[in-house]
Amino acid sequence: MTSTRSSRDERKNGAFRRVFWWQMRNNRVFSVFFGLWTILSMPIVTLSVILGNQAYYTDMTNWEGYTAESVAQLYGQAVYYNLLAFLRTGIFLVLMLYLVVYCCNSFGYMHTRRSVDLFHALPVRRRPLLLGGYVAGLVTSIVPLAIGFGLCQVVCRAYSVPLPNAALSLWALFGCCALMTFACLTFMLFFLVTAGTLLDAAVSLTATAVGWPLLWDVLNATMNQFLPGYVSVIPSAFYTALCPFAAFYQLFSTNYTILTGMYYADGSAITADLPGMGIWSILWWVLFTVALLLVTVWYYGRRKSEHAENSFCAPVLRGAVRFLLSVAVGLGLADILGDMTNSNQVYFISVLVGSLGTYIIIQLIWARGFRKFWRAVPAYLLTLVACVGFLYCLYTGGLGYVTRTPNMDNVVSVSFSLPDMAGDTSKECYLAAHGVGALDVTYGDYNWGYFNVEFTDAAEQSTVLALHQAILEKYPGPYLPYGDDTNQYYNSASISVTYTLANGSTLKRAYYVPLYEDDENIFSAIAAVQKCDTYQLYDTFYSMDADDLNGVYVTQYTSEYDYDASNYELTAEQKEQVWSTFLEELDSADFSYDEGRDEYIIETDSEYDEDYEELESLAGERSYYISVDDLKYDDLNAEQQALLVRLLGEADAATAEVYSYGFTIPKCCEKTRALIDELTEANGEYYWYDEDGEYAAAAGVESDLPAEGETDPADSGTDPADSSNDEGDAIVTAFDTADVSAVG
16 A cells, blocks of 8 residues: 555654654664663773873883873874774774664564555654654764763863864764764665665665775776776775765774874874865765755655565666676676786676676576566666777777876976886986985984975976887787786886876876887986986985995805895995095996896897796896985985975974985996905905805805804804905905806
8 A cells, every 4th residue: 555644643743753752662772782882882992092001101211302292192192093993893883783773673664565554554654754763763873972972082081181183083083973874874774765675675785885886996997907007097085985884984094084183293283174084075975965865755755565575666776786786796807807817808708797697696686586587688788888888998098098198388297206227327327226216205203205206397397208108109009908918027117107287187197117128219218317407306326425325245146155245334434435436437438337227128029937037047246235324404415405395394304314225336337346345355244055044155165164063153253254364365256256147
């Protein structure tokens, strides 16, 4: 039967109040359990965290260099973070379970014919009948949360623990929790109203809650497989836009803006927008929930009682859910099997099999068999057409995504990250292979930053664009996800670029470029970028002097033993000698960095396994290395100081310390290598290891290492370097004459 009103007395919301209190009594057991758990557990957990950390944070001997106020702020952070962790596990999961039980108990009558006839025959309109139970669910879930947060605030105040942003942090977090509880309950109610059975409601709700974020994740992965240079264009908010459960869970993640109450050791705060959720996120969930509630109430008013125990009673929603799951599973299965087989044929067959199989399974659940299966075939064909159209779009370059480059007249700046490799054999490219291109900075009290090169000069921006265009020549299209050897080599170079345009938007690309011996156009383009003044500005080499030299050492690896000779006790005179010799050879016209590209370049016509074996055989020659100290702000030259001020601001730049990469000495620097040999021979440490990790002697040298059961000279405090110079010469000679396989 169909009934929308059976009462003459509905003045002043009397029917709504009766339904509300009846639902409160009907669910009192579950409500009391959830309320007690929330009200008691939150302050107890907060109190236990406070007491468990009190001794550590109140003992100032553990906090040398910190003020009492800053330590108190750190104490508050620790309490706050632990409360977040408990909310994520102890409250969120229990709350979701409570909402499921409440909804099934309060609105399950819609899915049984006898009970729905009875409820719809009551002297109550449809709207108060639905909203009375709905509001009762909100009250019994949100009020305990409010009391729990309030008690946590009381406990923190009682023990003088300053939470981040004082009271605002907890109450803003509670407001976000209340909003997401509102959204989750409405989401569940919507599927209960639009489904004919509890099974249909459960399947639809689960398919949407799981399938929606899965769909976006799969779409992102698919575009990444097809499109060279792809950087995700899908906003993170899309993943949870139709899944309030995932958004609610993310609310407690320490990776989100909920941690706006972080403090530096000096007590100054890090500020952000709103704790937990940005203003646009709050606006979305308010509008989404209100709109969904209005649709639910409207649909319930027109829902026929005969729909109970029948198949899905909202055809449009049924089609949307089937489409969502079919596409997500089809493309997801194709990604997995295509990656396992590296076959495009398997990939496209998997799309067909995965989507069709999912469609059949869902239809069997809803139709209870094949009775109405053929009616759904046209809808599946539309799903398949959508998948094929999407993949064809990627196959042809994603509507110009792959080849798109900006108009340089509209570019404000370009940020570019290159691999640690040399574009050519020049001094500038040699320095670029040792850490140029980024500043690795520590500043403030516990802050760290990694800053890529940013080009603002028009000529340098054009140089970067030339490299970008040279890379695009390696990807002419059409584009397939698997089977293309140019995408499969393990020794690809990582290159990324970000263009900031005049309108404030950005264009980002990231490539893994396999470099072959005939890719001189790319190597030349890389060299041009590395030689740019701005790129070189990011290298601390230009601010170093002999005092910054930390030590020198030599390393050699062979199939039989390792060799390591080091000296970290250089005198000021020795440091000056090493650094001046090194600079002299760097600035020499004969300088030629001939080792900069070996590990990247492979032969064009070689097989993967052969290339790997060839690279493995490169081990054998000695490598010479100069270690340098990190540089403080005052150690930098004026240009690099100005760069740090621009990146960090004056206050943080003054406390900055820049990580300095050391230098591997190329073969052409023969004088520097010989000097390092001399220093390490005079004061070095020598180690030999056989294939089993045991001590062994160098080839052609009578071993003076301890025999089995004897004491190692190193353990007795005897330095091998203290032996006669003749013995040291013999060791070095042995390594020079050892039979090792070296390539290049």
